[in-house]
Amino acid sequence: MKNIAILGSTGSIGTQTLEVIKGNNNLFRAFLITAHSNAELLISQAIEFMPAYAIICDTGKYLQVKEALAHLPIEVLAGHQAIIDTVTHPEIDVVLTAMVGFAGLEPTIAAIKAGKDIALANKETLVVAGEIVTALAKQHGVNILPVDSEHSAIFQCLTGEENNPVEKLIITASGGPFRGRSLDFLTGVSREEALKHPNWVMGAKITIDSASLMNKGLEVIEAKWLFDVDADQIDVVVHPQSIIHSMVQFRDGSIKAQMGLPDMKLPIQYALTYPNRIQNDFKRFDFTAYPNLTFEKPDLETFRNLGLAYAALKQGGNMPCIINAANEIAVAGFLNNSIGFLAMSDLIEECMQQIAFVSQPTITDYLNTDKETRIFAQNFIQKLPLKAIN
Numbered sequence: 001m002k003n004i005a006i007l008g009s010t011g012s013i014g015t016q017t018l019e020v021i022k023g024n025n026n027l028f029r030a031f032l033i034t035a036h037s038n039a040e041l042l043i044s045q046a047i048e049f050m051p052a053y054a055i056i057c058d059t060g061k062y063l064q065v066k067e068a069l070a071h072l073p074i075e076v077l078a079g080h081q082a083i084i085d086t087v088t089h090p091e092i093d094v095v096l097t098a099m100v101g102f103a104g105l106e107p108t109i110a111a112i113k114a115g116k117d118i119a120l121a122n123k124e125t126l127v128v129a130g131e132i133v134t135a136l137a138k139q140h141g142v143n144i145l146p147v148d149s150e151h152s153a154i155f156q157c158l159t160g161e162e163n164n165p166v167e168k169l170i171i172t173a174s175g176g177p178f179r180g181r182s183l184d185f186l187t188g189v190s191r192e193e194a195l196k197h198p199n200w201v202m203g204a205k206i207t208i209d210s211a212s213l214m215n216k217g218l219e220v221i222e223a224k225w226l227f228d229v230d231a232d233q234i235d236v237v238v239h240p241q242s243i244i245h246s247m248v249q250f251r252d253g254s255i256k257a258q259m260g261l262p263d264m265k266l267p268i269q270y271a272l273t274y275p276n277r278i279q280n281d282f283k284r285f286d287f288t289a290y291p292n293l294t295f296e297k298p299d300l301e302t303f304r305n306l307g308l309a310y311a312a313l314k315q316g317g318n319m320p321c322i323i324n325a326a327n328e329i330a331v332a333g334f335l336n337n338s339i340g341f342l343a344m345s346d347l348i349e350e351c352m353q354q355i356a357f358v359s360q361p362t363i364t365d366y367l368n369t370d371k372e373t374r375i376f377a378q379n380f381i382q383k384l385p386l387k388a389i390n
């Protein structure tokens with residue numbers, strides 16, 4: 001029986017993780033669950049799964065959760081620091097990081113230092129501080145098991161190939177809801193249009209990232225750190241059907257692909273059962289239902305974020321941290337209708353130029369860069385000319 005800590009249990013990945021646990025309650029127990037502010041869902045999850053701990057980040061919701069669970073043997077805690085402190089609990093085996101954004105960094109580091117294996121959905125952690133996080137994982141002998149479908153695919157292709165150098169990683173991208181669209185079209189798109197992903201149902205932030213191709217940019221950086229390759233060994237190919245989840249090309253030119261229907265429960269389950277595979281009742285793929293699997297080049301001129309992410313990865317230092325923070329503010333600004341779709345890339349580029357570059361950042365530097373970039377980006381949004389706003 002593995003005790004799982006699910007950071008962000010109320011989100012898209014978090015709820016699907018609980019479904020996987022529910023289907024395998026002889027193998028896994030939800031030991032710790034956390035929410036940012038969705039107290040109602042956290043309470044109902046706690047009642048159903050009976051974790052040892054339920055943590056709500058929003059301290060204003062503490063009493064509500066505490067009172068609702070008072071009759072149960074569940075410890076209720078509140079605040080970001082409570083998550084950092086509790087992920088180190090000796091009974092936890094795996095920490096599944098499914099919270100969104102930079103907030104995942106400190107709990108992940110605390111868990112690694114306590115020797116916990118990480119099932120990593122929170123890609124922002126590796127984008128911001130991949131070098132430090134992967135070095136720490138090595139030092140503490142912990143596995144970072146990818147949950148992101150592309151990285152799970154690559155990880156599955158690499159299993160058994162430990163002695164074979166990789167020539168190239170080929171990350172697939174659906175292209176999102178605006179694939180094939182022009183800059184003119186993108187000027188006027190609304191948040192509702194951007195939130196309609198063709199293949200995946202996900203949280204709002206990653207759905208906007210998918211529409212802008214920033215998600216693919218973050219995934220390129222995530223892949224660099226997970227698989228220890230150079231930026232120019234990572235290609236992105238648009239594959240609108242999302243059936244091939246990613247590929248590895250080896251030095252003899254052979255390419256291995258991992259395929260299946262788009263369903264995050266599979267990579268979640270694999271991260272929890274690795275190196276084993278267990279049976280499930282997830283829907284199976286039927287080749288005849290998909291007679292056309294197609295591939296095309298990403299449009300880097302229209303979707304500038306992907307190029308910006310490659311540039312940040314090549315510059316190194318705190319640059320990926322800068323683009324991550326700028327992007328979090330940009331996406332929040334787009335979601336609350338403060339900036340237009342294309343202004344998101346303008347904002348990220350401006351932050352890359354204006355925020356102080358640090359070539360060998362420490363964790364404290366990352367925390368400072370994140371803070372500084374957020375303040376700069378908020379001010380930038382307030383000063384934007386009206387034409388940038390839809």
Ligand code: NDP
Nearest residue numbers: 008010011012013035036037038099100103121122202203
């Ligand atoms: P959601 O927005 O659906 O869920 C986010 C979860 O994190 C919720 O539990 C939320 O709590 C919590 N949360 C949000 N902000 C904070 C914060 N500042 N501090 C602590 N907790 C917070 O996101 P997803 O599940 O879609 O994505 C989670 C992560 O997984 C992201 O990093 C994303 O990039 C990655 N990912 C997601 C995929 C998907 O299919 N959804 C695929 C691949 C990767 P509350 O509900 O209370 O707001």
Ligand code: MG
Nearest residue numbers: 148149150219
């Ligand atoms: Mg992905």
